Amino acid sequence: xxxxxxxxxxxxxxxxxxxxxxxxxxxxxxxxxxxxxxxxxxxxxxxxxxxxxxxxxxxxxxxxxxxxxxxxxxxxxxxxxxxxxxxxxxxxxxxxxxxxxxxxxxxxxxxxxxxxxxxxxxxxxxxxxxxxxxxxxxxxxxxxxxxxxxxxxxxxxxxxxxxxxxxxxxxxxxxxxxxxxxxxxxxxxxxxxxxxxxxxxxxxxxxxxxxxxxxxxxxxxxxxxxxxxxxxxxxxxxxxxxxxxxxxxxxxxxxxxxxxxxxxxxxxxxxxxxxxxxxxxxxxxxxxxxxxxxxxxxxxxxxxxxxxxxxxxxxxxxx
Amino acid sequence: xxxxxxxxxxxxxxxxxxxxxxxxxxxxxxxxxxxxxxxxxxxxxxxxxxxxxxxxxxxxxxxxxxxxxxxxxxxxxxxxxxxxxxxxxxxxxxxxxxxxxxxxxxxxxxxxxxxxxxxxxxxxxxxxxxxxxxxxxxxxxxxxxxxxxxxxxxxxxxxxxxxxxxxxxxxxxxxxxxxxxxxxxxxxxxxxxxxxxxxxxxxxxxxxxxxxxxxxxxxxxxxxxxxxxxxxxxxxxxxxxxxxxxxxxxxxxxxxxxxxxxxxxxxxxxxxxxxxxxxxxxxxxxxxxxxx
Amino acid sequence: xxxxxxxxxxxxxxxxxxxxxxxxxxxxxxxxxxxxxxxxxxxxxxxxxxxxxxxxxxxxxxxxxxxxxxxxxxxxxxxxxxxxxxxxxxxxxxxxxxxxxxxxxxxxxxxxxxxxxxxxxxxxxxxxxxxxxxxxxxxxxxxxxxxxxxxxxxxxxxxxxxxxxxxxxxxxxxxxxxxxxxxxxxxxxxxxxxxxxxxxxxxxxxxxxxxxxxxxxxxxxxxxxxxxxxxxxxxxxxxxxxxxxxxxxxxxxxxxxxxxxxxxxxxx
Numbered sequence: 001x002x003x004x005x006x007x008x009x010x011x012x013x014x015x016x017x018x019x020x021x022x023x024x025x026x027x028x029x030x031x032x033x034x035x036x037x038x039x040x041x042x043x044x045x046x047x048x049x050x051x052x053x054x055x056x057x058x059x060x061x062x063x064x065x066x067x068x069x070x071x072x073x074x075x076x077x078x079x080x081x082x083x084x085x086x087x088x089x090x091x092x093x094x095x096x097x098x099x100x101x102x103x104x105x106x107x108x109x110x111x112x113x114x115x116x117x118x119x120x121x122x123x124x125x126x127x128x129x130x131x132x133x134x135x136x137x138x139x140x141x142x143x144x145x146x147x148x149x150x151x152x153x154x155x156x157x158x159x160x161x162x163x164x165x166x167x168x169x170x171x172x173x174x175x176x177x178x179x180x181x182x183x184x185x186x187x188x189x190x191x192x193x194x195x196x197x198x199x200x201x202x203x204x205x206x207x208x209x210x211x212x213x214x215x216x217x218x219x220x221x222x223x224x225x226x227x228x229x230x231x232x233x234x235x236x237x238x239x240x241x242x243x244x245x246x247x248x249x250x251x252x253x254x255x256x257x258x259x260x261x262x263x264x265x266x267x268x269x270x271x272x273x274x275x276x277x278x279x280x281x282x283x284x285x286x287x288x289x290x291x292x293x294x295x296x297x298x299x300x301x302x303x304x305x306x307x308x309x310x311x312x313x314x315x316x317x318x319x
Numbered sequence: 320x321x322x323x324x325x326x327x328x329x330x331x332x333x334x335x336x337x338x339x340x341x342x343x344x345x346x347x348x349x350x351x352x353x354x355x356x357x358x359x360x361x362x363x364x365x366x367x368x369x370x371x372x373x374x375x376x377x378x379x380x381x382x383x384x385x386x387x388x389x390x391x392x393x394x395x396x397x398x399x400x401x402x403x404x405x406x407x408x409x410x411x412x413x414x415x416x417x418x419x420x421x422x423x424x425x426x427x428x429x430x431x432x433x434x435x436x437x438x439x440x441x442x443x444x445x446x447x448x449x450x451x452x453x454x455x456x457x458x459x460x461x462x463x464x465x466x467x468x469x470x471x472x473x474x475x476x477x478x479x480x481x482x483x484x485x486x487x488x489x490x491x492x493x494x495x496x497x498x499x500x501x502x503x504x505x506x507x508x509x510x511x512x513x514x515x516x517x518x519x520x521x522x523x524x525x526x527x528x529x530x531x532x533x534x535x536x537x538x539x540x541x542x543x544x545x546x547x548x549x550x551x552x553x554x555x556x557x558x559x560x561x562x563x564x565x566x567x568x569x570x571x572x573x574x575x576x577x578x579x580x581x582x583x584x585x586x587x588x589x590x591x592x593x594x595x596x597x598x599x600x601x602x603x604x605x606x607x608x609x610x611x
Numbered sequence: 612x613x614x615x616x617x618x619x620x621x622x623x624x625x626x627x628x629x630x631x632x633x634x635x636x637x638x639x640x641x642x643x644x645x646x647x648x649x650x651x652x653x654x655x656x657x658x659x660x661x662x663x664x665x666x667x668x669x670x671x672x673x674x675x676x677x678x679x680x681x682x683x684x685x686x687x688x689x690x691x692x693x694x695x696x697x698x699x700x701x702x703x704x705x706x707x708x709x710x711x712x713x714x715x716x717x718x719x720x721x722x723x724x725x726x727x728x729x730x731x732x733x734x735x736x737x738x739x740x741x742x743x744x745x746x747x748x749x750x751x752x753x754x755x756x757x758x759x760x761x762x763x764x765x766x767x768x769x770x771x772x773x774x775x776x777x778x779x780x781x782x783x784x785x786x787x788x789x790x791x792x793x794x795x796x797x798x799x800x801x802x803x804x805x806x807x808x809x810x811x812x813x814x815x816x817x818x819x820x821x822x823x824x825x826x827x828x829x830x831x832x833x834x835x836x837x838x839x840x841x842x843x844x845x846x847x848x849x850x851x852x853x854x855x856x857x858x859x860x861x862x863x864x865x866x867x868x869x870x871x872x873x874x875x876x877x878x879x
Binding site: 040041043044047048050051052053054055057058059061062065068069116119120122123124126127128135136137139140141142143144145146147148149150151152153154155157158159163179182183186210211212233236237239240241242243246247269270272273276277286289293296297300301304305308312 | 322323326327329330331333334335336337338340341343344347348350351401402405406408409410413414420422424425426427428429431432433434435436437438439440442443444470473477501502503504524527528530531532533534537538558561562565566578579582585586589590592593594596597601
Binding site: 498 | 727
């Protein structure tokens with residue numbers, strides 16, 4: 001306490017006019033302040049340490065998973081592994097069909113979701129006025145974002161596979177994943193549109209451009225990098241999903257690469273699941289499981305990292 | 320001018336796509352799910368204690384599955400809520416700007432980890448560990464699933480909570496500090512109360528993500544369709560049941576319909592979570608404006 | 612207040628208020644690489660109202676926020692030089708900033724009541740400082756609200772939200788909130804700038820009453836306000852202290868041309 005002596009109220013002649021409260025009252029208050037002060041500081045120290053620990057645990061979580069998979073999968077990932085089809089009832093060989101399948105599904109889903117997502121975001125951000133309609137649309141988007149992935153799978157099965165008669169196929173999987181990534185695309189596109197300064201719009205409108213011309217010629221080009229960032233995020237989301245393609249597109253095994261939109265395909269996430277839970281020999285294929293996981297993580301986190309870095313740069317530029 | 324109006328109409332129509340998809344999801348879930356209620360009553364389905372869809376005669380009671388979903392979600396919330404909110408507080412209030420700029424992308428990457436990889440991690444790392452450490456018969460159980468699910472919901476809880484904490488006006492913080500409150504007291508008594516609705520929204524959305532998550536519970540929950548009695552019991556939450564059994568269910572048989580009906584229940588659960596979150600967000604915005 | 616005081620009165624006043632409460636010596640302040648305050652040295656006397664005036668961006672608010680170390684919140688800021696409060700350097704590492712802020716209260720430019728009840732707002736400082744005696748808190752809340760001339764208006768709705776008060780009432784609530792923890796000094800950062808003339812009048816009256824018991828430092832962009840409420844005035848320009856004197860002297864017989872230009876320019 002000695003070092004904080006100046007902070008205790010020294011009454012002796014410091015305040016020449018002292019009429020509003022008795023000295024005694026102030027002394028009680030003062031001593032109570034001092035009594036609890038050490039404890040207050042300790043509580044703060046302990047809690048702040050706790051918060052810091054929580055953040056560290058979070059970071060550790062990611063590193064643990066990534067490190068563990070990378071450590072165990074490193075040796076399995078060879079050139080042959082990436083360029084060959086599985087052999088010997090999927091206990092040996094590579095994962096080329098899975099990589100191709102995942103890329104087909106992911107890119108296809110973006111092709112479906114991107115135009116719809118951009119148009120939705122343009123409507124929400126540029127045209128819509130606040131009101132009931134807007135609120136209902138937003139509620140719809142938020143709820144779509146919250147639909148469990150397995151329910152998307154059920155929907156794909158009932159609608160695309162059965163009702164539309166596409167059968168289990170790339171097309172059905174792409175459309176299902178497209179529906180799932182739509183909210184992601186809308187969200188990031190809206191953010192990109194919001195980042196376009198209003199002065200751009202005003203300048204264009206003041207030159208006599210119509211609203212559509214303004215959006216088309218000025219707003220969208222300015223927002224394009226942000227929109228593409230969102231597209232990458234959506235692509236990585238679609239590539240990592242398993243449940244939606246289980247019933248709509250993916251199969252345990254197919255020796256050939258896809259030839260048409262109606263082919264059934266293999267995909268990385270589903271391959272991991274199959275090998276880890278239902279393979280012919282779960283223990284023997286562990287290296288394949290680690291290797292496939294490593295490839296999937298590298299693909300997904302790599303895309304995310306690109307998007308995050310790109311977005312950080314964009315934000316800096318705008319500032 | 321004319322093109323402008325037609326462009327507007329086109330955009331509006333496309334913007335309805337999300338609602339249309341949501342609507343279609345409901346329609347097709349109900350179309351394929353409702354026929355089960357010709358076999359069993361709604362009450363039997365929801366509160367039946369036995370899920371033996373393939374025995375004869377089959378039992379279609381999803382009560383154990385519902386309970387498993389709720390249990391897994393609640394236990395995971397017990398882990399993810401403190402972790403997520405505390406990390407959010409750290410990021411918004413304590414961390415240096417440089418440190419925060421490193422940790423935030425890490426949290427985002429955590430959110431991007433494919434669920435199947437987290438499930439795989441739970442199977443090959445956490446399960447053996449639990450089995451050895453607690454001497455239980457299987458490491459694939461409720462607790463493992465909850466732990467892995469918190470991986471999935473922490474990023475949601477953390478980033479949304481951080482936004483909420485960050486948006487509390489600096490004036491309030493300064494007002495409290497100027498009165499001789501410590502930083503922690505300011506947090507506890509001013510900043511957190513002012514951001515509580517945003518944080519609750521974050522928690523609800525995080526739990527919604529956990530309850531709907533499929534691959535993790537499919538791979539690590541253990542898969543026993545029983546009412547759990549302890550943390551180390553294997554369970555079979557709704558999404559796991561759907562994903563595991565759909566392949567073997569005969570097309571448009573009773574089992575198939577029952578799985579779709581389970582999907583309806585799951586869908587309604589998450590819909591409820593999301594609508595509550597939306598209500599909170601809406602209310603929050605209104606009071607936010609009124610107080611300015 | 613602007614009336615001619617006799618020489619005798621002036622001497623008497625000086626004897627009464629000679630105690631120097633705050634002393635700043637060669638104070639420099641930086642935001643990152645930008646310097647905001649240059650070599651400020653001044654004394655603030657006990658139980659007086661000191662006004663800080665100057666054009667916006669002149670550093671007067673920055674200086675004020677140095678006095679309760681509110682600038683600590685800005686990570687890239689740096690202070691050089693010395694500020695002493697009752698002869699102890701407030702930037703010394705051994706000084707606890709929480710206790711400092713308890714002694715040096717602050718009222719902000721925009722009223723910032725917490726989204727709590729009126730009662731809770733005033734009781735806040737006491738509670739965080741460890742006072743748990745309910746009766747004592749109640750009496751102190753009442754006393755503080757009376758001092759802030761707000762009690763009569765709101766005594767029947769103590770437990771309603773503070774956000775329901777008018778801007779002027781909110782600001783007086785913030786003053787009551789600051790007074791409740793018995794500070795010795797009250798810093799006011801343009802406390803009336805967001806208020807209408809009637810509410811401003813009330814705040815100014817209040818400052819006049821409070822100065823008997825507290826050392827008050829007020830930042831204001833209104834020279835009329837400074838002239839009305841303060842005993843001494845400091846004129847800041849471009850981060851430098853240009854001139855400081857008795858308010859009456861500064862406004863009628865400024866020593867420096869720069870001060871005179873500013874004052875006459877404004878007074879038109």
